[in-house]
Amino acid sequence: MAKIRGHVIIKTEECKGCDLCVIECPQDSLEMSKSLNQKGYTFSILSYDTCTGCTNCALVCPEAIITVYREGKKVKATRPISKGQSV
Amino acid sequence: MAKIRGHVIIKTEECKGCDLCVIECPQDSLEMSKSLNQKGYTFSILSYDTCTGCTNCALVCPEAIITVYREGKKVKATRPISKGQSV
Amino acid sequence: MSEKIKDNVIESMKEVWERTKLLHDAPNHYCPGCGHGVVHRLIMEAVEELGVMDRTIAIAPVGCSVLAYNYLNVDTQQAAHGRATACATGIKRVFPDKIVFTYQGDGDLAAIGTGETIHAVNRGDKFLIVFINNGIYGMTGGQMAPTTLEGAKTSTSPDGRDVDLMGHAIRIAEMLALLPGAYYITRQAVNSAKAVRKAKKAIKKALQYQIDGKGGTCLVEVVSNCPSGWKMTPEESNKYLDDEVFDFYQLGDIKVPPKEEK
Amino acid sequence: MSEKIKDNVIESMKEVWERTKLLHDAPNHYCPGCGHGVVHRLIMEAVEELGVMDRTIAIAPVGCSVLAYNYLNVDTQQAAHGRATACATGIKRVFPDKIVFTYQGDGDLAAIGTGETIHAVNRGDKFLIVFINNGIYGMTGGQMAPTTLEGAKTSTSPDGRDVDLMGHAIRIAEMLALLPGAYYITRQAVNSAKAVRKAKKAIKKALQYQIDGKGGTCLVEVVSNCPSGWKMTPEESNKYLDDEVFDFYQLGDIKVPPKEEK
Amino acid sequence: MNKKQLMKGNEALAEAAIRAGLQGYFGYPITPQSELLEYMSRELHKRGGAFVQAESEIASINMVYGAAGAGARVMTSTSSPGYSLMQEGISYIACAELPCLLVNVVRGGPGLGTIQPSQGDYFQAVKGGGHGDYKLIVLAPNSVQEMADFTYIGFDLADQYRMPVLILTDGALGQMMESVVFPEYDIEKNRTNHSSWATTGRVNGREQHVITSLHLQSEDMEKQNQILQKKYRKIEENEVRFETIQTEDADFLLVAYGLSARIAHKAVNLAREEGLKVGLLRPISLYPFPYQAIEDLSAKVSGILTVEMSAGQMVEDVRLAVNGKVPVGFYGRMGGMIPQPDEILEEIKKLYSPKRRQ
Amino acid sequence: MNKKQLMKGNEALAEAAIRAGLQGYFGYPITPQSELLEYMSRELHKRGGAFVQAESEIASINMVYGAAGAGARVMTSTSSPGYSLMQEGISYIACAELPCLLVNVVRGGPGLGTIQPSQGDYFQAVKGGGHGDYKLIVLAPNSVQEMADFTYIGFDLADQYRMPVLILTDGALGQMMESVVFPEYDIEKNRTNHSSWATTGRVNGREQHVITSLHLQSEDMEKQNQILQKKYRKIEENEVRFETIQTEDADFLLVAYGLSARIAHKAVNLAREEGLKVGLLRPISLYPFPYQAIEDLSAKVSGILTVEMSAGQMVEDVRLAVNGKVPVGFYGRMGGMIPQPDEILEEIKKLYSPKRRQ
Amino acid sequence: MNEEIIIAGFGGQGVLSMGMTLAYAGMVEDKEVIWMPSYGPEMRGGTANCIVVVSDDKVSSPIINKFDTTIILNQPSMDKFESAVKPGGNIVYEANNVMNPPTRDDAKVFKIPAAEEAKKLNNPRTMNMIILGAFLAVKPIIEISSILEALKKVLPKRHHHLIPLNEKALRLGMELVGKD
Amino acid sequence: MNEEIIIAGFGGQGVLSMGMTLAYAGMVEDKEVIWMPSYGPEMRGGTANCIVVVSDDKVSSPIINKFDTTIILNQPSMDKFESAVKPGGNIVYEANNVMNPPTRDDAKVFKIPAAEEAKKLNNPRTMNMIILGAFLAVKPIIEISSILEALKKVLPKRHHHLIPLNEKALRLGMELVGKD
Numbered sequence A, B: 001m002a003k004i005r006g007h008v009i010i011k012t013e014e015c016k017g018c019d020l021c022v023i024e025c026p027q028d029s030l031e032m033s034k035s036l037n038q039k040g041y042t043f044s045i046l047s048y049d050t051c052t053g054c055t056n057c058a059l060v061c062p063e064a065i066i067t068v069y070r071e072g073k074k075v076k077a078t079r080p081i082s083k084g085q086s087v
Numbered sequence C, D: 001m002s003e004k005i006k007d008n009v010i011e012s013m014k015e016v017w018e019r020t021k022l023l024h025d026a027p028n029h030y031c032p033g034c035g036h037g038v039v040h041r042l043i044m045e046a047v048e049e050l051g052v053m054d055r056t057i058a059i060a061p062v063g064c065s066v067l068a069y070n071y072l073n074v075d076t077q078q079a080a081h082g083r084a085t086a087c088a089t090g091i092k093r094v095f096p097d098k099i100v101f102t103y104q105g106d107g108d109l110a111a112i113g114t115g116e117t118i119h120a121v122n123r124g125d126k127f128l129i130v131f132i133n134n135g136i137y138g139m140t141g142g143q144m145a146p147t148t149l150e151g152a153k154t155s156t157s158p159d160g161r162d163v164d165l166m167g168h169a170i171r172i173a174e175m176l177a178l179l180p181g182a183y184y185i186t187r188q189a190v191n192s193a194k195a196v197r198k199a200k201k202a203i204k205k206a207l208q209y210q211i212d213g214k215g216g217t218c219l220v221e222v223v224s225n226c227p228s229g230w231k232m233t234p235e236e237s238n239k240y241l242d243d244e245v246f247d248f249y250q251l252g253d254i255k256v257p258p259k260e261e262k
Numbered sequence E, F: 001m002n003k004k005q006l007m008k009g010n011e012a013l014a015e016a017a018i019r020a021g022l023q024g025y026f027g028y029p030i031t032p033q034s035e036l037l038e039y040m041s042r043e044l045h046k047r048g049g050a051f052v053q054a055e056s057e058i059a060s061i062n063m064v065y066g067a068a069g070a071g072a073r074v075m076t077s078t079s080s081p082g083y084s085l086m087q088e089g090i091s092y093i094a095c096a097e098l099p100c101l102l103v104n105v106v107r108g109g110p111g112l113g114t115i116q117p118s119q120g121d122y123f124q125a126v127k128g129g130g131h132g133d134y135k136l137i138v139l140a141p142n143s144v145q146e147m148a149d150f151t152y153i154g155f156d157l158a159d160q161y162r163m164p165v166l167i168l169t170d171g172a173l174g175q176m177m178e179s180v181v182f183p184e185y186d187i188e189k190n191r192t193n194h195s196s197w198a199t200t201g202r203v204n205g206r207e208q209h210v211i212t213s214l215h216l217q218s219e220d221m222e223k224q225n226q227i228l229q230k231k232y233r234k235i236e237e238n239e240v241r242f243e244t245i246q247t248e249d250a251d252f253l254l255v256a257y258g259l260s261a262r263i264a265h266k267a268v269n270l271a272r273e274e275g276l277k278v279g280l281l282r283p284i285s286l287y288p289f290p291y292q293a294i295e296d297l298s299a300k301v302s303g304i305l306t307v308e309m310s311a312g313q314m315v316e317d318v319r320l321a322v323n324g325k326v327p328v329g330f331y332g333r334m335g336g337m338i339p340q341p342d343e344i345l346e347e348i349k350k351l352y353s354p355k356r357r358q
Numbered sequence G, H: 001m002n003e004e005i006i007i008a009g010f011g012g013q014g015v016l017s018m019g020m021t022l023a024y025a026g027m028v029e030d031k032e033v034i035w036m037p038s039y040g041p042e043m044r045g046g047t048a049n050c051i052v053v054v055s056d057d058k059v060s061s062p063i064i065n066k067f068d069t070t071i072i073l074n075q076p077s078m079d080k081f082e083s084a085v086k087p088g089g090n091i092v093y094e095a096n097n098v099m100n101p102p103t104r105d106d107a108k109v110f111k112i113p114a115a116e117e118a119k120k121l122n123n124p125r126t127m128n129m130i131i132l133g134a135f136l137a138v139k140p141i142i143e144i145s146s147i148l149e150a151l152k153k154v155l156p157k158r159h160h161h162l163i164p165l166n167e168k169a170l171r172l173g174m175e176l177v178g179k180d
């Protein structure tokens, strides 16, 4: 079964290092930084190329700073993407 | 079966003429006065010698102005009579 | 029967019912036929019978029974509208040996005092709440209470209580019964001699629990009348209770202690 | 993966999740891992998806979420502590077409605001209450809330909540469910992606009822965390929810509309 | 429609409010104010407004907060103990600058007190009350007609300055009947459209509106306070209202408001009958207080007597106005007792002395 | 036991209350007062008192009413919005003449405001607040030591006069740490036995005791008011407390209380450094207010500046005291902002002029 | 003309509505009027009273302690208000309900057997109108026609059919004056 | 002696407890002290600061806007408080957490690599004690022994075993001064 490829972008400067996305990622794609951001927190980074774009991380992120991307296939999005978004 | 004989004394000047004792009396012993008391109310009077001392009238009287007497036989009093009361 | 004969008759009889000494020897200010007078009497009888006058503190509400201390001859505090239970908590927490009861109307307990009522019961504060539910604000002239029945006309529901606009009659005792802090919750009436006897028993039982230091709050709701507010004769009002009100506010125990421990 | 490759990868993908435009583009002031941020997002997603931003009014409480209007980009009123529902009633009665929701903590809704909460629901006022039950007073530094579990340590129950002295954790949603004015009452969580999906659905459903003018008050309780107040890491706090809290505050619908009328 | 009617003060106020386009009334029963609530329960719904009998005064004032914040013309009414319960809410409303009408039909205090009329809540109305530096415009009617008139004025001032206006009246004015004529009032013209700041939903995607009284940074909170203080200065300049009766030639001045002012008026008549040149100044707006008018008159009289149904509250404002220029006496009755004209006359005689004016 | 300790003001107050024999504390969390509540939750139960975290400030004050009415030494504490909610209850307690201690750790208002320190609740504390004619004894500490000291004094005054005593302080004094020494205090000697009027149950069948604030007949209500007023006159005679700093040779007077007074003190030092003869009068009891002391000093100075963390509240009392004799200026910051010594100095310079004293 | 009246009796005797009728009638005649109920401490049924002022001029104080006329319907009210009539004023009182007639010799006293007459009209509730009629005979400050006009305001619509009966009572009351 | 100090940094850096330790130590030496926390608007984690005054005399105003020494543990605090030091005063700051060193030329500036040194001690939490030591080297207003005494008060009992480590950190901090 071909794995669905996904990707996330995290606004690391707004991350508070709560670790919840890391814990919630079923693919163990994320991990916490060693260094601190400007606000003094460690931050989440996409470290492994295993992301399927399942959105779990984004769903549990209290800061709403994760944007999730996925390969072409239609998914049941949690919320509709605004129109006019590029592919 | 010998009827238990009872009697009530009503502080008529404090009666407000609510009629509830009259309605509640199982023996129809009570009735309301035609005239008014000082406060401007009709008042309850023991008019018929049928009272059994059942205390119903006293129990429903909101003014607590009815004292009930009964012939010798023991009854389950709603509340114990203070000691030293004459027979 | 002449006065003379009367006296003789009485001479030969036992007094089987007299006014408790714990009621002040003064007429009350309630309207003719109002249930407040009956409940006052029952509580004082219970306090007298239990012999706890010397440590009983009553809390009078704001409502028709605001002057309850003019009738109940026990130490009394008149609490702010809706705050009788808070007042009782204050006393009972500092002086756990006192026997404390609040006496509250439905406006007092179930409208403005909702929060205080619920949290006192939730804390399981060990006093008795005597709750006079007459479905109306008696004292202020007959406005709708939270407990007013659907369709009932009051001075602020002139066309009858419209539940869509004004909400439903609230059965607060049932809500309170959900709380673990509630120890004994019962709904009684005083509109007949039989009901009075039962209500008396309930009040006495609740006070006994408190004397025994049993865990939790007791509440005796008395579904009562307000002839003036209802614009009925006392007789009509008592009949209306039987015919309509008890259908909604069903009488009987709502919550009894886990087991009647001895 | 270099930046270059990243960009290419993204180029070829669909964005399947982005931050809703109805959240202000500003960082929130919540502690790391706090559930408030998640719930904020869910409500705004729902409002956006339902297309009612132009008539939505939020009521922020006093509590950690007092500044909710800095995050929720909808018209907002910040209500006095405990009075969010009264505030919502005021709006909704005069402007029934508005879509109104309150956002309240457990101190706000279930302590000081108990009376307002119960009577709003009893009147069946047609708005949504989003109730964040984190079992603590977050904002003021971790004092005991009415919803704090037995034994839990807080800054005012330093030896753990002693139910004999401090009362039991209160399940207010169950009490509210007794009221006919309650239309839809559900208890949700946001401590896992799965829970978040469900919670979102519940919030959206409740708002839809309001849009459809369905009769009564909706309440979505979110049993959430307070890592700071609980003195746990976010991870520990979420696990504690699973391990301990949901046993007492069981998740799921507590009251559903009589039948799902179309 | 605009003919003379015989009405209770409480009802006249209610009717005026409805005619002024009231959109929401939120209240809780309390004597001697309940007629107002009851009138609303009968009339308001029929005439297009929302009526809610709230579960408490606290709920009432916060319903007012909500509806006013959404731009509606709304009000509540209560009496002394209930008004005390509203203090937090009023402080919020004042800070958030929401227009609304509040009515306190004062009874004898403190505590549960008595249901008779009183003026013991003056300080609460114009000085303290809730926490923080805020003011309400406070209007004190002294007749059933003014109960109606000031209701219109009150709503308009509330809109104009975006702030709560309080009608401070008492149980006697609330429950007595006098004739009243309701003036013409064009709701559409007078009622302000608040959509520029009110929470209406982000119509057409406009910027978010926020109603709040919170400013975590002291700098911001001070700024909000400066906005309020600036508004108050403006009000003090423009909205002082008072009435003078026979002050032109007066050697001695009575100061009284509301019901007391009518009794004082009778005392003026009695005094004049005895040849004492007594005048009366009646503050109508208690905030803003007519300091200047009293200061001006204090230059012309030999003494001043303040008459209140209280232990002496407004008299402090009178003293602040007079600032030591002439003696300021006080006569008051408390706890629901009402000063009688002859009692006032007696007090006047104790203090009166004729004065040659320059 | 009586050694120096470093404590927060809120905690020092709490500790002092416990040492004064506190029997019951009832309160609700609010910043910047919560340390007091938390201290009680840790300590009071262990040390023989009852602690209840109430469901609200309204419940708190009415718990105080109940326990005080039953004769216990009790207290509550809160901050501005919470204190507003207590107004009805305070009016009841004052009318029913119950001794108790209230604490308002003031924050910036109005409304929800800010959690920074403020003095914006002066009017509420000493004038208005609740409905009706009543007063509280109001004490304003200006150090952690006084937070403790005034707690003892407050309880004793409350007992002596059978009335509530308010400690009016602010978030800075509540949360800052200074050293404090708790004085010896003999609870048994100082705590009054209230069994002659308190509701204890009819011990040995004695006459009923009633705690009430209701008097349906105005005549009775007026009588109760007269009792209160008489008590207040006595307090005004006997309980005025204030402190003067370098007023002996002062040409110019600062008046400030609480935290402001400490800042003003520094301003006095700065002024003296520049050769300006400035003194400071610090009212300690805000009610009863040191009218006489200020009036006396006003004869000796060329002007007065009142400094407050408010828009100007106590300044009215200062003006009433001065009664026009010299100009009274005002400098204040609002909403949690704190006046700085150099700002005050600048204001002094604007108003200062040396005066030859007779 | 400036007539200051107090009407006092039991709550159920129609004291307040009698006063209100009088006040309405005054307004019908374009006079200045005040009606002020008392706030007795009793809940219900106790004594009730109201002050009515009918005047050609604007009324300054509604607070009055001496009256031109006192209308008294029961003994407690007589005890309380006999002294409140001005010298030279009138005391109109109901015969049946007042045991001890007033002793003031500086006032005109009118004893009206209104309760008895009301019984004859088969409607005890007309008692207050009989008294009102009597008062108007003593002090003809208002036309009967205005009173009838006022009754339309005071009585709820469903009782308007009783207006003729009330008129009868009023006229009966007027006739009773001086008969005693 | 009258030393007015502000200590500012992130919430988690031990800013408040550093100040409290200093204040306690002052009291141990029978000096007059004040410790005043700031009330920042942030809920958690944001910046925190406290004012400490240690003086031989009674302290009049606890409200201070110019300080003898500012101790700064992060960049935002440097931005805010650099200007708050009196001319001739001291700025003591942590090297790692402050990117832009202060530019004041009328104050003495001490850059302390406390974070780095704390790592060497295997306990990043000793960072604040290193800084405190540095401050005491700059301004020897308090004896180290008093600080250790104070730590007994500030630290909960279960952490008392860490006092030797803290002493080490303090002394290390003292040594760092002037090395840069």
Ligand SMILES: Cc1ncc(C[n+]2csc(CCOP(=O)(O)OP(=O)(O)O)c2C)c(N)n1
Binding pocket: C062, C063, C064, C065, C081, C104, C105, C106, C107, C108, C109, C132, C134, C136, C137, C138, C139, C140, C145, C226, E028, E029, E030, E031, E057, E081, E082, E085
């Ligand atoms: C704070 C406050 N609000 C309102 C009132 C007015 N008030 C007095 S009694 C009452 C309600 C009485 O109704 P209830 O509690 O049902 O008692 P009842 O008279 O029916 O026995 C109200 C609203 C008050 N005294 N205080």
Ligand SMILES: Cc1ncc(C[n+]2csc(CCOP(=O)(O)OP(=O)(O)O)c2C)c(N)n1
Binding pocket: D062, D063, D064, D065, D081, D104, D105, D106, D107, D108, D109, D132, D134, D136, D137, D138, D139, D140, D145, D226, F028, F029, F030, F031, F057, F081, F082, F085
């Ligand atoms: C009248 C009043 N009382 C108390 C407070 C202080 N206060 C602010 S938030 C809060 C409770 C917060 O707890 P909760 O509602 O559970 O919200 P959370 O912070 O946990 O989200 C309290 C008591 C206040 N602002 N106003």
Ligand code: SF4
Binding pocket: A006, A007, A008, A024, A025, A026, A027, A028, A029, A030, A050, A051, A052, A053, A054, A055, A056, A057, A058, A068
């Ligand atoms: S989208 Fe899913 S797989 Fe990808 S990082 Fe997030 S949680 Fe992991």
Ligand code: SF4
Binding pocket: A010, A014, A015, A016, A017, A018, A019, A020, A021, A022, A043, A044, A057, A060, A061, A062, A063, A064, A065, A066, D033
């Ligand atoms: S959930 Fe969000 S805030 Fe938390 S670590 Fe992940 S990205 Fe950062």
Ligand code: SF4
Binding pocket: B006, B007, B008, B024, B025, B026, B027, B028, B029, B030, B050, B051, B052, B053, B054, B055, B056, B057, B058, B068
């Ligand atoms: S005691 Fe019984 S029988 Fe006798 S009068 Fe009373 S109710 Fe009737």
Ligand code: SF4
Binding pocket: B010, B014, B015, B016, B017, B018, B019, B020, B021, B022, B043, B044, B057, B060, B061, B062, B063, B064, B065, B066, C033
């Ligand atoms: S029940 Fe009592 S008050 Fe009523 S009529 Fe009978 S005796 Fe009178």
Ligand code: SF4
Binding pocket: C029, C030, C031, C033, C034, C035, C036, C064, C134, C138, C139, C225, C226, C227, C228, C229, G043, G044
């Ligand atoms: S008004 Fe109603 S509740 Fe009050 S005394 Fe009368 S009948 Fe009883």
Ligand code: SF4
Binding pocket: D029, D030, D031, D033, D034, D035, D036, D064, D134, D138, D139, D225, D226, D227, D228, D229, H043, H044
């Ligand atoms: S204190 Fe608790 S509820 Fe508040 S933001 Fe922090 S974690 Fe969230």
Ligand SMILES: [Mg+2]
Binding pocket: C105, C106, C107, C132, C133, C134, C135, C136, C137, C138, C145
């Ligand atoms: Mg009732």
Ligand SMILES: [Mg+2]
Binding pocket: D105, D106, D107, D132, D133, D134, D135, D136, D137, D138, D145
């Ligand atoms: Mg919470």
